Amino acid sequence: MARNVDALYIFLLIVTGMMTLLVFSFLLFFAARFRHRPGVRAEQIEGSTALEITWSAIPFLIFMVIFAWGAVVYFKERTPPADAAEIYVVAKQWMWKLEHAEGQREINELHVPVGRDVKLIMTSQDVIHSFFIPAFRIKQDVLPGRYTVEWFRATKPGVYHLFCAEYCGTQHSGMVGDIVVMEPAQYEAWMNGASGGPLSATGEKIFAELGCSTCHRSDIQGRGPNLHGVFGKPVQLEDGRTVTADENYLRECILEPGGKRIKGFQPIMPTFQGLVTEEQVNALVAYIKSISTAKPGEAAKTSASATAPKVEEKVQAHGSQVQ
Amino acid sequence: MSMDIAIPQPVERENYLNKKYGVWSWLLTTDHKRIALLYLLSITFFFFIGGFFALLIRLELLTPAGDLVQADTYNKLFTMHGMVMVFFFLIPSIPAVLGNFLVPMMIGAKDLAFPRVNLLSWYLYVIGGVLMLHCMLTGGVDTGWTFYAPYSTNFTNTKIVEAGLAIFIAGFSSILTGLNFVVTIHRMRAPGMTWSRLPLFIWAHYATSIIQLLGTPVVAVTIVLVAAERALHLGIFDPKLGGDPLLFQHLFWFYSHPAVYIMILPSMGVVTEIIACFSRKRIFGYSFIAFSSIAIAVFGFLVWAHHMFVAGMSVYAALVFSLLSYAVAVPSAIKVFNWTATLYKGSIHYDAPMLYAFGFLGLFTIGGLTGLFLSALGINVHVTDTYFVVAHFHYIMVGGAVMGYLGGMHFWWPKISGRLYPEGWARLAALIVFIGFNLTFFPQFLLGYMGMPRRYYDYSHMPEFQVLNVLSTAGATVLGVGYLLPMVYFLWSMRYGKPAPDNPWNAAGLEWMTASPPTTFNFEEEPVVTWEAYNYEELDSPDKDAPRSQEVPVAR
Numbered sequence: 001m002a003r004n005v006d007a008l009y010i011f012l013l014i015v016t017g018m019m020t021l022l023v024f025s026f027l028l029f030f031a032a033r034f035r036h037r038p039g040v041r042a043e044q045i046e047g048s049t050a051l052e053i054t055w056s057a058i059p060f061l062i063f064m065v066i067f068a069w070g071a072v073v074y075f076k077e078r079t080p081p082a083d084a085a086e087i088y089v090v091a092k093q094w095m096w097k098l099e100h101a102e103g104q105r106e107i108n109e110l111h112v113p114v115g116r117d118v119k120l121i122m123t124s125q126d127v128i129h130s131f132f133i134p135a136f137r138i139k140q141d142v143l144p145g146r147y148t149v150e151w152f153r154a155t156k157p158g159v160y161h162l163f164c165a166e167y168c169g170t171q172h173s174g175m176v177g178d179i180v181v182m183e184p185a186q187y188e189a190w191m192n193g194a195s196g197g198p199l200s201a202t203g204e205k206i207f208a209e210l211g212c213s214t215c216h217r218s219d220i221q222g223r224g225p226n227l228h229g230v231f232g233k234p235v236q237l238e239d240g241r242t243v244t245a246d247e248n249y250l251r252e253c254i255l256e257p258g259g260k261r262i263k264g265f266q267p268i269m270p271t272f273q274g275l276v277t278e279e280q281v282n283a284l285v286a287y288i289k290s291i292s293t294a295k296p297g298e299a300a301k302t303s304a305s306a307t308a309p310k311v312e313e314k315v316q317a318h319g320s321q322v323q
Numbered sequence: 324m325s326m327d328i329a330i331p332q333p334v335e336r337e338n339y340l341n342k343k344y345g346v347w348s349w350l351l352t353t354d355h356k357r358i359a360l361l362y363l364l365s366i367t368f369f370f371f372i373g374g375f376f377a378l379l380i381r382l383e384l385l386t387p388a389g390d391l392v393q394a395d396t397y398n399k400l401f402t403m404h405g406m407v408m409v410f411f412f413l414i415p416s417i418p419a420v421l422g423n424f425l426v427p428m429m430i431g432a433k434d435l436a437f438p439r440v441n442l443l444s445w446y447l448y449v450i451g452g453v454l455m456l457h458c459m460l461t462g463g464v465d466t467g468w469t470f471y472a473p474y475s476t477n478f479t480n481t482k483i484v485e486a487g488l489a490i491f492i493a494g495f496s497s498i499l500t501g502l503n504f505v506v507t508i509h510r511m512r513a514p515g516m517t518w519s520r521l522p523l524f525i526w527a528h529y530a531t532s533i534i535q536l537l538g539t540p541v542v543a544v545t546i547v548l549v550a551a552e553r554a555l556h557l558g559i560f561d562p563k564l565g566g567d568p569l570l571f572q573h574l575f576w577f578y579s580h581p582a583v584y585i586m587i588l589p590s591m592g593v594v595t596e597i598i599a600c601f602s603r604k605r606i607f608g609y610s611f612i613a614f615s616s617i618a619i620a621v622f623g624f625l626v627w628a629h630h631m632f633v634a635g636m637s638v639y640a641a642l643v644f645s646l647l648s649y650a651v652a653v654p655s656a657i658k659v660f661n662w663t664a665t666l667y668k669g670s671i672h673y674d675a676p677m678l679y680a681f682g683f684l685g686l687f688t689i690g691g692l693t694g695l696f697l698s699a700l701g702i703n704v705h706v707t708d709t710y711f712v713v714a715h716f717h718y719i720m721v722g723g724a725v726m727g728y729l730g731g732m733h734f735w736w737p738k739i740s741g742r743l744y745p746e747g748w749a750r751l752a753a754l755i756v757f758i759g760f761n762l763t764f765f766p767q768f769l770l771g772y773m774g775m776p777r778r779y780y781d782y783s784h785m786p787e788f789q790v791l792n793v794l795s796t797a798g799a800t801v802l803g804v805g806y807l808l809p810m811v812y813f814l815w816s817m818r819y820g821k822p823a824p825d826n827p828w829n830a831a832g833l834e835w836m837t838a839s840p841p842t843t844f845n846f847e848e849e850p851v852v853t854w855e856a857y858n859y860e861e862l863d864s865p866d867k868d869a870p871r872s873q874e875v876p877v878a879r
Contacts, residue, residue: 023688059652163776
């Protein structure tokens with residue numbers, strides 16, 4: 001990713017460098033050539049529509065190339081690969097709390113292996129923050145009340161800066177940390193020091209403790225929708241709209257259940273706003289995802305049965321890492 | 324006309340400065356020129372306050388550790404620096420001082436359309452300013468000048484509401500000035516002063532006024548919403564109550580992006596006048612420069628969300644705003660090319676105003692071209708909220724707007740004060756400002772691409788940034804000297820400067836056909852305009868006494 005951004009950056013440096021050179025050399029040449037000399041009068045020139053069109057159209061075309069290139073890079077930056085490892089990030093004044101899907105928790109430090117796509121699912125407990133890793137050329141604001149996502153694939157082991165880039169109060173400049181990129185073997189060793197079990201298992205526990213399972217049943221039709229297989233699928237709402245059940249939708253349903261109710265269900269679910277922490281919401285979301293059979297995006301394109309085996313494989317893979 | 328030039332009169336002629344004396348003759352004046360001077364005094368005061376904050380910020384960043392001030396103090400310093408410079412210096416700077424002074428004179432009018440409203444606008448500015456001073460002295464604000472919710476609405480305990488009120492009131496001052504200009508330019512042009520004969524300074528102010536009129540109410544509404552949210556917890560921006568913090572950013576930037584054009588358009592107008600005068604030429608592509616001002620004002624309203632590419636907007640919204648941002652770059656490019664072309668076959672003089680204009684061209688070009696980096700979505704993600712942005716907007720707002728302002732102050736100083744400033748010192752100051760500016764802000768582009776975030780009080784986690792920060796602080800000191808110099812010699816010239824002839828630059832434009840300094844009603848009789856703007860050919864022709872001086876009665 002950094003390479004894509006840098007390539008465009010270098011292209012821009014060359015293009016704008018040439019533009020600067022062009023403008024400045026004309027400026028300086030004219031400034032020297034047409035400096036005032038006694039007896040020589042300025043020659044009045046009204047303007048030239050042909051020139052105006054030329055120097056509007058050519059920059060515009062160059063701008064469009066930059067725009068298109070920038071947009072392509074941006075779309076890559078904003079589209080996490082479907083099989084990326086997921087890490088939940090909770091920002092608060094003034095620290096980063098990170099939780100791996102496998103259950104590892106970290107503060108102001110993130111360990112990742114080289115060569116693996118990593119997707120960060122981020123939310124804030126208080127104000128707006130921004131998760132910025134300059135070396136990877138990525139940044140995304142982290143907002144209260146919703147998830148935002150960014151992703152990267154580290155290509156070289158090392159320790160990289162992590163900054164909060166959106167001003168967030170007194171210790172904004174102290175909200176910094178390290179991204180530790182490790183060789184896969186080292187990473188496995190680091191991971192094995194883990195405890196607690198996978199995040200989805202924590203979520204399952206909370207799901208039971210809060211009594212969610214009394215309504216959201218998988219065996220028979222409960223008072224709430226069956227959550228198995230719901231993630232990543234389009235759901236029809238009471239007001240007729242259809243939305244995709246992504247992380248933000250699940251989050252919203254937990255905290256504001258009245259808002260986007262699925263068609264055919266009564267508005268009986270209480271809000272869990274203030275009753276669960278951001279970390280618990282993350283665990284619940286991770287759990288609901290784990291009992292679904294498709295990843296987002298794939299659901300719309302392919303049938304559930306076709307993708308099922310692949311996802312099972314992935315769940316197993318996660319399991320083996322934790323054990 | 325030539326008779327009147329250059330011979331200082333032993334007995335001072337009556338003019339707007341000596342017509343009446345005493346505090347009340349100033350505080351109750353409705354003369355646009357006196358109000359311009361009131362504004363000049365007050366914005367200069369705020370410029371040096373804002374500059375003092377900037378100096379403290381740069382001193383703190385000399386070392387990676389946070390050692391000069393406390394974290395909270397630092398956060399307040401950059402917040403107050405931004406608020407003071409944006410709302411109490413840059414936005415009023417050229418329009419309220421040079422615009423106030425020159426708009427009526429350039430179109431051949433006695434005054435603005437609403438002289439009392441003009442005075443009211445200054446009082447609103449002063450009330451806002453005093454409130455802002457009170458706010459700063461009793462604790463200040465620490466949100467950054469951007470006031471982002473929910474930090475500003477639900478978290479900080481600093482004086483948000485008071486600062487908001489100060490900006491709210493000063494905003495009305497800006498609206499009234501804009502309104503006054505629009506009506507004046509529409510209704511009070513002298514006979515023969517058609518739209519296509521207007522100086523481009525007027526076109527620039529017309530475009531600016533439209534932005535002030537349409538944009539400022541939105542920031543006023545936003546401030547009211549922030550205050551309401553703090554007082555009543557309505558939940559407009561608070562996600563816990565179903566609100567959306569991004570809504571704040573949309574509302575804020577809907578004004579605050581066009582506000583950048585409020586700062587830069589008038590400066591472009593000034594530079595256009597200077598370049599034409601000092602190359603002794605009609606401006607190249609008059610109508611393209613005129614309409615590009617309007618195009619900037621219109622497109623300027625459609626690009627606000629390019630401040631929000633990483634804020635959590637949809638990728639498709641980002642796409643649209645990126646595209647439109649490139650669209651707004653085209654009229655700016657057109658202007659730069661036309662200014663450059665104007666020099667071609669000119670007869671260029673290098674007096675201080677022209678040096679500032681050259682400085683403007685260089686710095687604005689760099690500022691504009693780095694805007695192309697920021698509008699490129701893929702790069703924006705990396706450099707937004709870093710020092711790259713800080714450098715970019717200082718190149719536009721200081722390198723561009725302030726250079727233009729200083730150039731204009733030098734250009735029209737003889738008209739304003741009736742005295743000549745010391746040319747040698749002025750050229751030196753222009754050079755110092757240019758060097759100091761680049762030394763301060765160029766390193767910040769590099770810092771930004773290396774990843775140094777904005778608004779960092781302490782960078783001990785990344786000491787590798789120190790070298791460039793030291794360079795930047797050194798530059799700021801030089802820049803400070805460059806800004807102090809003009810203030811000193813302008814003051815000096817008021818007493819010791821040579822009396823200025825009516826038209827020391829032999830410049831085109833109705834304002835130069837008045838006395839220096841002008842009388843209270845500018846012209847003795849309403850002038851009748853029979854020539855195009857920038858008629859330097861006529862002015863420089865050997866038999867130049869011909870048509871103009873007969874038709875324009877000049878007040879004496």
